[in-house]
Amino acid sequence: MHARNRVAIQTADFDVSAELAGLRANDHRVGAICMFVGTVRDRHQAGGDSSGLIQSMELEHYPGMTEKSIEAMIDAAQQRFNIFGARVIHRVGLLHPMDQIVLVAVTSAHRGESFQACEFLMDYLKTQAPFWKKEQTPTGSRWVDARVSDDEAMAKWGIQAPNA
Numbered sequence: 001m002h003a004r005n006r007v008a009i010q011t012a013d014f015d016v017s018a019e020l021a022g023l024r025a026n027d028h029r030v031g032a033i034c035m036f037v038g039t040v041r042d043r044h045q046a047g048g049d050s051s052g053l054i055q056s057m058e059l060e061h062y063p064g065m066t067e068k069s070i071e072a073m074i075d076a077a078q079q080r081f082n083i084f085g086a087r088v089i090h091r092v093g094l095l096h097p098m099d100q101i102v103l104v105a106v107t108s109a110h111r112g113e114s115f116q117a118c119e120f121l122m123d124y125l126k127t128q129a130p131f132w133k134k135e136q137t138p139t140g141s142r143w144v145d146a147r148v149s150d151d152e153a154m155a156k157w158g159i160q161a162p163n164a
Contacts, residue, residue, distance in 0.1 A: 006086055007070045009061055011093040014103055023087045023105050030084060030107045034114035036122050038102040040095045056136040059092040059101070066090075066130050073124045080157075081117040083108045088121060090131065123153040 005022075008014075016037060024030045042054040074086045089103040102125065106117040125131075126147075133144040154160075 007067050008089045014089045031109045032111040032114040033107050034118040035105040040097050040099045042097045057095045058134045060132045062130045077117045081113045083117045126150045127154045
């Protein structure tokens, strides 16, 4: 797959079936496609207080740098795993609960490689891709902090790069 088609940072929603069709088009080697679609969730628990309710999320990025960073991680995934193609779409701008926020799709001959590469890319996106997220709740807005569990997910790949 041509590098310029592998990564998209956009405000518009994406069509999962169209993206998958484009990823595997005319590639008869493909025996497996693994895909992850992340959505904005409100994290509000029934019976809990409303401070966890996410009314909206705003995502910012560093244009050019973000795409190059994700391209480099796709290159790393292709070196680690026997995959044929990958597609990463990440939305930016104002999003609401239930909106699609990210798509990671990977093709390979067999499912194991696709599953691993998809998980690897998603772990990278959560820790190292230059995105900034601000959540709006009933009690105000807050920037989303990095999580230790996300750093631990990257460490299982042998990558010690704590996010800030």
